[in-house]
């Protein structure tokens with residue numbers, strides 16, 4: 001019955017894309033894209049401008065509907081769900097530009113994220129049981145901002161604001177975190193710390209990071225997927241993809 005050739009892997013766990021295509025006015029932004037990210041896996045996605053990285057994220061979060069193909073998370077068909085339902089499933093996305101509230105403290109930003117949708121009754125229970133504070137404190141430690149708890153977000157460095165936003169997503173207890181160019185504009189030290197943060201976050205959640213900075217991608221030490229013209233050009237360790245002649249030709253050798 002199913003004519004689509006499935007890649008190796010389990011479509012009932014993790015993130016599962018098979019034969020996904022998106023066409024904008026006759027232009028194929030995604031072209032038969034297949035990708036599997038296991039539960040708890042950290043995956044870096046790289047590729048030249050226009051390769052389809054953002055469109056891939058948009059398809060996963062339900063912002064863009066694919067014209068064809070399978071998109072599943074934990075076995076659920078994401079193409080049948082709207083953006084809110086996909087977010088409720090535990091898929092969080094961090095855009096490049098942080099959207100933290102500058103006039104609130106680090107603690108208050110995290111508290112606000114806890115109260116945001118994702119089951120109001122569940123959130124209320126947290127607060128009533130007094131577990132909210134513990135949860136916020138755990139997240140502040142994870143993102144390295146414990147010392148800044150009472151400081152306004154507006155006083156944080158660019159890198160710290162990015163971590164705070166990641167922390168706000170963690171408050172939602174995501175099962176999959178999509179992170180778009182997290183280290184653009186960061187210092188080298190902040191970049192290293194961000195790699196360590198994302199490595200720490202993965203393990204209990206899947207994390208997909210789109211990034212152009214190859215030093216950062218190396219520091220992640222994860223499997224790397226190279227997109228080109230809307231499909232996977234190469235996949236493997238950073239060493240594998242860096243030595244792939246096709247990757248050198250279309251991306252690295254520019």
Ligand SMILES: Nc1ncnc2c1ncn2[C@@H]1O[C@H](COP(=O)(O)OP(=O)(O)OP(=O)(O)O)[C@@H](O)[C@H]1O
Nearest residue numbers: 024025027029047048049050051052053054055056
């Ligand atoms: N809404 C749209 N309408 C028409 N074309 C679009 C639309 N969104 C994306 N595209 C085109 O689809 C292609 C893929 O874009 P996409 O933003 O996914 O690439 P990308 O890999 O994220 O690139 P970058 O590294 O520059 O962010 C591009 O050529 C882009 O111009």
